[in-house]
Amino acid sequence: MDKKAPSGAQAVLRAIALLKAFTLERPERDVAELADETGLRRSTVHRLLSALESEGLVTKEATPGRYRLGPTVAALGVRALRSSKLHQTVHPVLEQLADETGETTTLEVFTEGKMLILDEVLGARLIGASPSLGTAWALHATSTGKALLAALSPARASEVLSPPLKRFTSTTITDRTALEEELETIRRSGYATAREELEEGYTAVGAVVHVPMVEPYAALSLGGPSTRLEGEALLKLGALVKTHADAVSKRLGFEESS
Numbered sequence: 001m002d003k004k005a006p007s008g009a010q011a012v013l014r015a016i017a018l019l020k021a022f023t024l025e026r027p028e029r030d031v032a033e034l035a036d037e038t039g040l041r042r043s044t045v046h047r048l049l050s051a052l053e054s055e056g057l058v059t060k061e062a063t064p065g066r067y068r069l070g071p072t073v074a075a076l077g078v079r080a081l082r083s084s085k086l087h088q089t090v091h092p093v094l095e096q097l098a099d100e101t102g103e104t105t106t107l108e109v110f111t112e113g114k115m116l117i118l119d120e121v122l123g124a125r126l127i128g129a130s131p132s133l134g135t136a137w138a139l140h141a142t143s144t145g146k147a148l149l150a151a152l153s154p155a156r157a158s159e160v161l162s163p164p165l166k167r168f169t170s171t172t173i174t175d176r177t178a179l180e181e182e183l184e185t186i187r188r189s190g191y192a193t194a195r196e197e198l199e200e201g202y203t204a205v206g207a208v209v210h211v212p213m214v215e216p217y218a219a220l221s222l223g224g225p226s227t228r229l230e231g232e233a234l235l236k237l238g239a240l241v242k243t244h245a246d247a248v249s250k251r252l253g254f255e256e257s258s
Helices: 004-020 031-038 042-054 071-082 085-101 143-151 154-160 176-189 231-251
Strands: 058-060 066-069 104-111 114-121 136-138 192-195 202-209 218-225
Touching: 004 031, 004 042, 031 042, 042 058, 085 104, 085 114, 085 218, 085 231, 104 143, 114 143, 143 154, 143 176, 143 192, 143 202, 143 218, 192 231, 202 231, 218 231
Parallel strands: none
Antiparallel strands: 058 066, 104 114, 104 218, 114 136, 192 202, 202 218
16 A cells, blocks of 8 residues: 555646646647646546546646646635635725725635636625625726736736627727726726726726735725716725725735835
8 A cells, every 4th residue: 555655646746737737828738738748648648637627627628639727726726815814814804895885895816817706795785786706707897807907017917818808888998909098097096997897887996905926916896886986986985995905915015116
């Protein structure tokens, strides 16, 4: 039995190497590519991919022989994030924001090209946002997504923003030039707004949370009916969310360079 342990550990390490080979730049891979990159035999890669697929860690693409990371990886990532210092630090802030404004607040993180709602505190108002914990939404149509894009370098923002820009409502920004102009505005104000760009009647404001040593990947959001989030009220809420996001960043050890 002891003699089998190294072999089992080796198989695990090989499977992990395959999972790590899937990147943002190369989300889809085939057996030949993975074999060349990891130095494993194609038969070994195929066998390991079959085992990973059975557990939802990879999934087959429509193109024969190609794979991408599966839903189980995302689920594990969410569990890890929810147990992280980020989640623990932000949750009381979401509660405070929701209590102060009566609107729904969220913590969202960038994953698989979208903003995933990692944590959520529902507002006390009778008419408000519906529960959306665990859902993921397009970067260009959300306040958190646009706040994140504005915080990244132009080159990185262009890299993570996959064309075409899908239209969700009549006010969704689908032109890259128009979006870049809005990102410049967001960089100046420090927060983003999404006025009925994802759903008719829903407006949100969002601001990035900075974590030391890594590129921006998280943001706070506050959202509710457009009838309440408009004009001067929307500006005040945007500034409020930015203030709380900046405070969280400092608690996490982030220091803004001068």
